[in-house]
Amino acid sequence: MSSNPSSAKAPEHADGPKSRPRSKAGKPLVLVVEDHEDTRFLLRTVLERSGCRVVEAADGFEAVEIAGREQPDLILMDGSLPLLSGLAATRLIREDALLQDVLIVALSGWATPSFHAAALAAGCNDCLDKPIDFERLKSFLTDLSDASFAAG
Numbered sequence: 511m512s513s514n515p516s517s518a519k520a521p522e523h524a525d526g527p528k529s530r531p532r533s534k535a536g537k538p539l540v541l542v543v544e545d546h547e548d549t550r551f552l553l554r555t556v557l558e559r560s561g562c563r564v565v566e567a568a569d570g571f572e573a574v575e576i577a578g579r580e581q582p583d584l585i586l587m588d589g590s591l592p593l594l595s596g597l598a599a600t601r602l603i604r605e606d607a608l609l610q611d612v613l614i615v616a617l618s619g620w621a622t623p624s625f626h627a628a629a630l631a632a633g634c635n636d637c638l639d640k641p642i643d644f645e646r647l648k649s650f651l652t653d654l655s656d657a658s659f660a661a662g
Contacts, residue, residue, distance in 0.1 A: 538654045539563045541582040543573040543599065544617065545591050549640075553586060556644060560651050570594025574602045577609055583654050586647075587634065589618040589625060597632040604633035615650060617642065 540562045544550045547568075554564045565580050567573040570591045577585060585603070587596040594602075596616060603609050613636075616629035621639040629637050638646060 537561055537563050538583040538651065539565065539580060541565050541567060541573065541577055541580065541585045543567045543570070543585060543591065543596060544588045545569060546588075549588075553642075556647070557651075560648060562651065568592075570596060570599035573599045577603045577612070578606055581608055582612060584650060585612060585614045586638070587614055587616050589616050589620070589629065597628060597634075600629075600632045600634055613650065613654065 538561075540557050542550055542553045542557070542564055544553065544566075545568050550566050550568070554566065557564050562584075565576055565582065567576050568591075571594050573585070573587065573591070573596070574594070585600075587600055589596040591599065600614055600616070603612070603614065614634045616625075616632075616634040616637045617640060618625050618629070618637060619640045626637045636650075
């Protein structure tokens with residue numbers, strides 16, 4: 511993808527809107543978007559031990575590309591990313607009809623009401639402040655499991 515934010519756009523699907531496929535083998539697919547490798551490793555480890563499949567992106571453009579291709583069940587989106595911010599990437603992801611219902615949780619080291627409001631306005635469903643509360647993260651995974659079970 512181009513590194514010019516003004517040229518970024520959500521992936522287009524020639525067949526029009528479709529419903530999102532469920533994850534393989536009942537395991538939620540989580541996209542971890544984080545530019546710090548140590549944090550990605552920590553999140554991957556916790557998520558995999560919780561029974562999730564994990565894909566990773568290190569910048570906002572990569573996040574948009576991978577989200578369109580992989581259609582994850584949950585996106586953990588760092589707010590401060592190189593090339594394209596996490597909030598700008600979230601807005602692009604929400605333009606994709608296949609990703610409008612994906613759960614997106616902003617991750618931030620700035621535990622401020624203004625960041626939380628900006629994240630929600632960009633299309634995030636919720637926010638997790640750093641350092642990450644892993645019990646709260648597990649509650650998102652439980653919600654995903656419950657939704658997958660209910661969907662059959």
